[in-house]
Amino acid sequence: xxxxxxxxxxxxxxxxxxxxxxxCAAASTSTLSSVSPHIxxxxxxxxxxxxxxxxxxxxxxxPLVGIEDHDTGSTKQNGQLPCPSCLYLDATYLxxxxxGEQQMAEQIVxxxxxxxxxxxxxxxxxxxAAWAAAHxxxxxxxxxxxxxxxxxxxxxxxxxxxxxxxxxxxxxIDTAHTVSVLHALPVASLRISSxxxxxxxxxxxxxxxxxxxxxxxxxxxxxxxxxxHRCDQARGRSDELLTPYHPAAPFQAEETLEHPTDxxxxxxxxxxxxxxxxxxxxxxKHQGACEWICNFRCHPAELPDSRESTDAQPxxxxxxLSQSTDSVRHILELLKMQLDRHQLPGPIDRVRLRAQFxxxxxxxxxxxxxxxxxxxxxxxPQLIDRLATRLGSQxxxxxxxxxxxxxxxxxxxQELTANSDSANPSHSSNLPAQHPPQLARPLFLMxxxxxxxxxxxxxxxxxxxxxxxxxxxxxxxxxxPERLETGWWRRRTIRRDYYRxxxxxxxxxxxxxxxxxxxxxxxxxFA
Amino acid sequence: xxxxxxxxxxxxxxxxxxxxxxxxxxxxxLETTRPDRDNQRISSGCSALDRLLPQGGFCRxxxxxxxxxxxxxxxxxxxxxxxxxNLPGAxxxxxxxxxxxxxxxxxxxxxxxxxxxxxYPPAADLFGIDLHDLLVIHPTQHRxxxxxxxxxxRCPAVAAVWAPLQQLASQDFRRLQLAAQAGHSLGxxxxxxxxxxxxxxxxxQLLVQPRPANTLQRTPGRRLRIEITRCRHGRHDGSLxxxxxxxxxxxxxxxxxxxxxxxxxxxxxxxxxxxxxxxRAQ
Numbered sequence: 056x057x058x059x060x061x062x063x064x065x066x067x068x069x070x071x072x073x074x075x076x077x078x079c080a081a082a083s084t085s086t087l088s089s090v091s092p093h094i095x096x097x098x099x100x101x102x103x104x105x106x107x108x109x110x111x112x113x114x115x116x117x118p119l120v121g122i123e124d125h126d127t128g129s130t131k132q133n134g135q136l137p138c139p140s141c142l143y144l145d146a147t148y149l150x151x152x153x154x155g156e157q158q159m160a161e162q163i164v165x166x167x168x169x170x171x172x173x174x175x176x177x178x179x180x181x182x183x184a185a186w187a188a189a190h191x192x193x194x195x196x197x198x199x200x201x202x203x204x205x206x207x208x209x210x211x212x213x214x215x216x217x218x219x220x221x222x223x224x225x226x227x228i229d230t231a232h233t234v235s236v237l238h239a240l241p242v243a244s245l246r247i248s249s250x251x252x253x254x255x256x257x258x259x260x261x262x263x264x265x266x267x268x269x270x271x272x273x274x275x276x277x278x279x280x281x282x283x284h285r286c287d288q289a290r291g292r293s294d295e296l297l298t299p300y301h302p303a304a305p306f307q308a309e310e311t312l313e314h315p316t317d318x319x320x321x322x323x324x325x326x327x328x329x330x331x332x333x334x335x336x337x338x339x340k341h342q343g344a345c346e347w348i349c350n351f352r353c354h355p356a357e358l359p360d361s362r363e364s365t366d367a368q369p370x371x372x373x374x375x376l377s378q379s380t381d382s383v384r385h386i387l388e389l390l391k392m393q394l395d396r397h398q399l400p401g402p403i404d405r406v407r408l409r410a411q412f413x414x415x416x417x418x419x420x421x422x423x424x425x426x427x428x429x430x431x432x433x434x435x436p437q438l439i440d441r442l443a444t445r446l447g448s449q450x451x452x453x454x455x456x457x458x459x460x461x462x463x464x465x466x467x468x469q470e471l472t473a474n475s476d477s478a479n480p481s482h483s484s485n486l487p488a489q490h491p492p493q494l495a496r497p498l499f500l501m502x503x504x505x506x507x508x509x510x511x512x513x514x515x516x517x518x519x520x521x522x523x524x525x526x527x528x529x530x531x532x533x534x535x536p537e538r539l540e541t542g543w544w545r546r547r548t549i550r551r552d553y554y555r556x557x558x559x560x561x562x563x564x565x566x567x568x569x570x571x572x573x574x575x576x577x578x579x580x581f582a
Numbered sequence: 583x584x585x586x587x588x589x590x591x592x593x594x595x596x597x598x599x600x601x602x603x604x605x606x607x608x609x610x611x612l613e614t615t616r617p618d619r620d621n622q623r624i625s626s627g628c629s630a631l632d633r634l635l636p637q638g639g640f641c642r643x644x645x646x647x648x649x650x651x652x653x654x655x656x657x658x659x660x661x662x663x664x665x666x667x668n669l670p671g672a673x674x675x676x677x678x679x680x681x682x683x684x685x686x687x688x689x690x691x692x693x694x695x696x697x698x699x700x701x702y703p704p705a706a707d708l709f710g711i712d713l714h715d716l717l718v719i720h721p722t723q724h725r726x727x728x729x730x731x732x733x734x735x736r737c738p739a740v741a742a743v744w745a746p747l748q749q750l751a752s753q754d755f756r757r758l759q760l761a762a763q764a765g766h767s768l769g770x771x772x773x774x775x776x777x778x779x780x781x782x783x784x785x786x787q788l789l790v791q792p793r794p795a796n797t798l799q800r801t802p803g804r805r806l807r808i809e810i811t812r813c814r815h816g817r818h819d820g821s822l823x824x825x826x827x828x829x830x831x832x833x834x835x836x837x838x839x840x841x842x843x844x845x846x847x848x849x850x851x852x853x854x855x856x857x858x859x860x861x862r863a864q
Contacts, residue, residue, distance in 0.1 A: 561673075
């Protein structure tokens with residue numbers, strides 16, 4: 056591709072990204088910024104966690120809130136189940152509390168907009184109809200081309216059977232119009248597998264109405280039980296249960312003293328007790344946590360001339376671990392390590408510990424002497440936790456290669472503790488290095504290439520002599536050039552000829568000539 | 583007296599070799615608290631270098647000092663104009679990392695201490711190191727660096743720790759040696775050659791020096807001279823030249839190939855043998 060064309064594509068691509076980022080922000084990001092798009096990697100676990108939090112918040116609208124699961128929602132894509140992205144709210148008899156179902160829908164949509172989300176909401180008699188309308192009613196025109204849908208009613212008339220508000224992104228469907236709304240929707244709105252959707256579309260069946268015109272008895276034998284079952288669920292002929300989501304009680308414990316103390320032994324004892332209580336609760340459910348938050352209530356020392364007593368201040372220690380654990384010894388060691396490095400503002404009278412981001416631990420055989428023997432699988436994560444606690448999570452990293460020819464961008468460092476921003480980054484970590492295997496890379500790379508004075512026999516040839524700190528070095532061997540022209544999508548094209556040089560005393564350097572300016576730089580050391 | 587001196591200078595008879603080996607093993611056991619087990623040996627990856635080492639390799643649970651012109655490693659002076667006559671690119675860091683790779687062949691992680699944030703992981707990948715088993719630590723202070731080395735050495739899941747260190751007090755050195763013993767891991771300390779002659783708690787101290795290669799050679803290998811400058815359990819007068827291929831991470835001795843390919847003309851002319859003559863005639 057010519058460079059000018061690539062640069063033009065780059066500027067066009069940035070505009071496209073801006074638009075798509077604002078459209079997709081509802082599903083993948085928590086905040087919507089119209090100034091600069093925030094493009095982040097898709098993290099299924101973070102999405103699921105956020106959806107659970109939204110479900111918890113939606114209990115203000117309905118006592119029964121469910122999260123879409125793989126059995127009741129989400130059409131399979133490419134044979135894989137996508138992450139749930141839908142919430143169910145039981146709105147039975149609740150409309151009157153909000154002044155009507157339409158007002159209820161408006162309030163829910165407004166609630167999500169306040170939190171930076173764009174939602175598509177539908178209220179219908181059945182879970183299937185509500186799911187179908189919420190997912191496909193707003194985009195039906197693109198899913199049902201007119202030429203493939205000659206017999207069905209136009210979109211606007213179909214939607215006029217319900218109360219459609221395109222501005223507010225919600226749809227309230229009357230009982231009498233449920234079936235007619237469903238008729239206009241594509242077959243994929245029935246929550247059937249992508250294989251069934253493809254099969255139906257190959258047969259020219261694009262809408263639910265076309266599907267329902269087929270003889271009912273023939274559906275299971277031709278398309279499997281799933282299609283008929285989903286049709287019945289959407290029309291209310293078959294029951295579908297809403298599994299309510301009940302947020303688990305937080306794993307936390309606290310200890311309170313009658314009088315504030317700054318005795319470290321006493322504070323350590325308190326911490327040990329709360330850790331034991333939280334760990335016992337976690338062990339009872341075979342779970343571990345990868346984030347532990349210890350909160351102290353401190354009473355700052357009063358000044359001698361101050362007559363007013365100072366208010367208690369919270370002081371928080373936060374542990375982010377490389378993997379979930381329920382080990383009392385390990386958590387206590389890390390908290391003590393953090394406590395040693397933090398100055399408490401004053402004596403404390405309360406310690407509260409909360410375990411977050413819990414997950415099931417792998418089953419292991421019970422030990423006779425609990426917590427005294429560390430298995431080999433736990434040793435490295437515990438080392439990482441110790442190092443990250445003292446040095447910071449950014450200081451304990453694992454390199455990952457990136458398929459990028461530019462040496463500076465050929466790898467990135469992945470933090471190893473939980474919830475760090477660089478965990479699961481957008482780079483693909485399993486990509487092989489792109490440089491040919493016979494070309495060596497230096498052990499040390501300068502973050503910024505250093506200008507180098509050279510003497511070259513030919514204008515575009517390798518150096519015959521280089522000067523390091525004004526000291527000349529004769530070059531006896533060289534390998535290269537290795538030409539790298541890349542990075543145009545970063546708005547700064549790199550055009551370099553790399554050489555590996557060996558000096559007369561046997562030292563090896565990695566230098567390059569900038570093709571644009573014809574200047575030489577030292578970039579790496581074969582140290 | 584003269585006869586006893588003459589006896590000392592003579593090499594031991596082959597029949598006495600097992601006895602000498604047994605006495606050396608006893609001395610080793612007296613000098614160290616570490617149990618002597620065969621599975622503690624780590625090959626250097628080069629058989630000629632292994633033969634040079636007193637125990638046929640490096641011991642797990644010990645420290646190895648690699649000395650070289652590594653001023654840039656610990657100080658980061660390159661580019662600031664403060665770098666003196668010592669220059670980098672000498673190959674000692676690469677040699678040390680290859681030892682760490684050898685130590686991790688049977689499993690375990692490699693921990694790299696990179697205070698200056700100049701370590702370039704694609705080079706390690708070329709050596710064949712699995713980056714999933716590589717942990718890079720970026721301490722900002724010297725005491726944090728020592729603490730991190732100590733913690734990593736004590737961890738049994740770590741096979742080797744690679745750390746460039748300029749300054750190392752004797753008590754810190756001893757602490758690291760005890761940590762390596764406790765964790766059964768190999769600590770590879772990359773140090774400037776100014777550390778030669780200073781007190782050391784390393785089992786083996788190697789001086790790594792670059793050597794210019796044959797200018798006709800087009801392979802990407804480089805030559806290094808490895809000299810054992812200190813050794814806890816044996817003689818330390820050995821040295822050899824290695825060729826190190828940084829695109830594959832392989833090392834090979836130049837001594838054997840040198841001996842095999844070189845004709846010692848003077849000695850052969852001085853002591854001609856019929857066999858040689860006949861072979862040349864053919």
